[in-house]
Amino acid sequence: MPRFALKIEYDGRPFAGWQAQADQPSVQGTVEAALARLDAGFAAGARIAAAGRTDAGVHATGQVAHADLVRDWDPARLCEALNFHLRPAPIAVLAAARTGDDFHARFSAVQRRYLFRLIARRAPMTHLRGLVWQVRNTLDADAMRQGAAQLIGHHDFTTFRSSICQARSPLKTLDDIAIDEVAIPHGREYRFSLTARSFLHNQVRSIVGTLERVGAGAWPPERVGTALAARDRAACGPVCKPHGLYLTGVGYPEDPFAT
Structure with a gap:
């Protein structure tokens, strides 16, 4: 499955933090819901991993996450599609990039x-x-x-x-x-x-x-x-x-x- 790095910007005010939670809105959950509109793996419950699990109310201008997708997207088109499905949430995917399988948003970070x-x-x-x-x-x-x-x-x-x-x-x-x-x-x-x-x-x-x-x-x-x-x-x-x-x-x- 092709792996993509995503650079993500968000306003943290509406969210209970980055990490997905069952009963509260999260940045991770919102991005995964947008991915589920585009990818069968996420429709079946796949998860993304991020460089940092920001707390409730904390913002980001350069968060990085990675996602393993079924389809090998053109990165620019993946950005456009995700941003379309993220609306009206205050989250934007600034960039996407195809990476090797050894890239991990959290563990590869220095x-x-x-x-x-x-x-x-x-x-x-x-x-x-x-x-x-x-x-x-x-x-x-x-x-x-x-x-x-x-x-x-x-x-x-x-x-x-x-x-x-x-x-x-x-x-x-x-x-x-x-x-x-x-x-x-x-x-x-x-x-x-x-x-x-x-x-x-x-x-x-x-x-x-x-x-x-x-x-x-x-x-x-x-x-x-x-x-x-x-x-x-x-x-x-x-x-x-x-x-x-x-x-x-x-x-x-x-x-x-x-x-």
Whole structure:
């Protein structure tokens, strides 16, 4: 059966997360329902696999999944057909590519990239409601960068790990955290870009919530390192809402979508 990689974008607000669930809408279930309109295997219950199982309310601009289809589609036509059957769900297949049978969206991945968008302004959000996390007061970006620098590298991230995380080990290597500050009308936007081979459950939201406390002046930057060293969930700052989190890209030894 031919295997296809799919690059998928979605608004996570209507969904209970990526993973298919029996009684709640999911991104995976919606994509599989569209595939079932096109492919006998999915009509019979075949499943897709994704690079990351994003939580409820989390968005994606570069999720990657793979599907084994009965028919050997032209990738461009597969995109068009899937997008037709996905309407009106806020999901789009940006690209499709024929891959070898050894490609696996999750296990072949060597890098995952996340973006968290945080906006500081006093007026309520209108157009970006549900797409960013909002705080009322501006933050100290330099202080947050000082705090973030203590998390780079290979560490035990127990402090920044959900209590229900199913990963076998809390040891992870965080390759980079970049924090960009952008002026917007009547406020500021802070964009946290995090890169690692893989992340623990709620790790990004725990890190951003902690760094927001640093930016707000409630924590000194060095307390981030102290919290990390504690290896204790109770030492973590608040876990921020999922609204501002986006899976922006997945890296592979060979890009399946390279032309």
